[in-house]
Amino acid sequence: MGEQTVSHRADQPTDIDLVVSSDQVLTWGDKQLTCALGAGGVLHDKREGDRGTPVGCFALRRVLYRPDRLAPPKTALPVAPLSPRDGWCDDPTDPLYNQQIRQPYEGHYEILWRSDNLYDVMVVLGHNDGPVMAGRGSAIFLHVAAADYAPTEGCVALREADLLCILKRCDPRARLCVSGG
Numbered sequence: 001m002g003e004q005t006v007s008h009r010a011d012q013p014t015d016i017d018l019v020v021s022s023d024q025v026l027t028w029g030d031k032q033l034t035c036a037l038g039a040g041g042v043l044h045d046k047r048e049g050d051r052g053t054p055v056g057c058f059a060l061r062r063v064l065y066r067p068d069r070l071a072p073p074k075t076a077l078p079v080a081p082l083s084p085r086d087g088w089c090d091d092p093t094d095p096l097y098n099q100q101i102r103q104p105y106e107g108h109y110e111i112l113w114r115s116d117n118l119y120d121v122m123v124v125l126g127h128n129d130g131p132v133m134a135g136r137g138s139a140i141f142l143h144v145a146a147a148d149y150a151p152t153e154g155c156v157a158l159r160e161a162d163l164l165c166i167l168k169r170c171d172p173r174a175r176l177c178v179s180g181g
Helices: 158-167
Strands: 018-021 023-029 029-036 056-065 079-081 087-090 100-102 109-111 121-125 141-144 155-159 174-176
Touching: 121 158, 141 158, 155 158
Parallel strands: 018 174, 056 079, 141 155
Antiparallel strands: 018 023, 023 029, 056 121, 056 174, 087 100, 087 109, 121 141
16 A cells, blocks of 8 residues: 655645635634734735735734834744845835835835834735736735724734734644635
8 A cells, every 4th residue: 555645735724824815804723813904805916906805815024113112022933133224115016016115215115114003013914025026915924903993995904913923833834824715
């Protein structure tokens, strides 16, 4: 009898992944946490500006944080501080689309150094980055939720304490997997 092998599809979550359902619940191990999702719902066909959270499994690329508000988060993921000059290009016609930029910058971008606390700590997700495809969505992050879990522009958002707890214990192989509803 031959050995049995088990294959894993890249678009299917594993037991180390953060799994997000369309009913705004993030499951990680035995924890279930409330999260905010995009105002446009959970979408299989993500497009720039649709305010939807894309379906799929996305690598946790790196953590960015506001050093004037928080100490560097404890995590096994790469960590970098934000500066007031940081932004994220969201212009599909720009060569730096869906990439971090430094201001001043001529193209259209989202400011990462925000006056609210939503980007005090954020995880850059591996959405539309290998390769980047114009118009397929940019600036998809796991970040801090508003106090009332108001909808995001397409990101997944958690309470700051929940996000920091996950980061502390997160395996670098983990992904954020959003399931369609």
